Amino acid sequence: MKMWVKKMKIKDFAEKLELKVLTAYDDSKEIKGCYCGDLLSWVMSRAKEGDAWLTVMGNVNAVAVAVLTECACIVLTENASLDEQAKQKAEMQGVCFLQSSENAYELAVKISELI
């Protein structure tokens, strides 16, 4: 069990994991944990504030869930795409979308080494 909690700024997180930044973002947000899932109801009730949320859902509804759960950012895995409408809404609501070519498992393993 980890005896410490590390936090990480989005900029460092994106650089270390070689993630593509898809939206403008507020770098005061800190990543404190990670949650993986694509079913929005499931994520809505389980993701925590400050989580990096790994998903393939790049739509407006994912933005709403990110706002409500206050997760730090959404990482679209396996190069899942962000639709234009979602991009606009995300920037309006201050939700940061990142993108990775890796799958949720591969990325989560790396995240666990970082935070």
Add this chain to the structure above:
Amino acid sequence: MADSIRLHYDVSGTDFTLAGAASSDVKRTLKQLGISPDAIRNVAIAMYEGEINMVIHAGGGEIDVEITENDIRMVLEDHGPGIENVELAMKEGYSTAPDNIRSLGFGAGMGLPNIKKYTDDFRIETQLGVGTKLILKVNI
């Protein structure tokens, strides 16, 4: 005793981009009032699920929220098709959402069960062809 705060929202039945707007607004208000994070989380989850249900199944609806000293009360009412089998609808994993909705990340059959799980008081009134009304309460 302090007056309660009342909020009203019309939920669009066609615009998916607006789903979650009412829940976000209530969440913001509750934060400003200094309500505990746990209660806020419970309200946000219940309301978001309710909003999504209205958009997916009922062509929209209305939400009234009342914040009192002791609790947050929500009434979510739609004039959709009603729920044929409430017992089934309350079961986790049961969903009547069509495939196009599932591809958006919904239809997990978690909506009503989540609403019940995260509220302290849950009542459902539904009539086929008339609509569905949820009366919810989250203690502060």
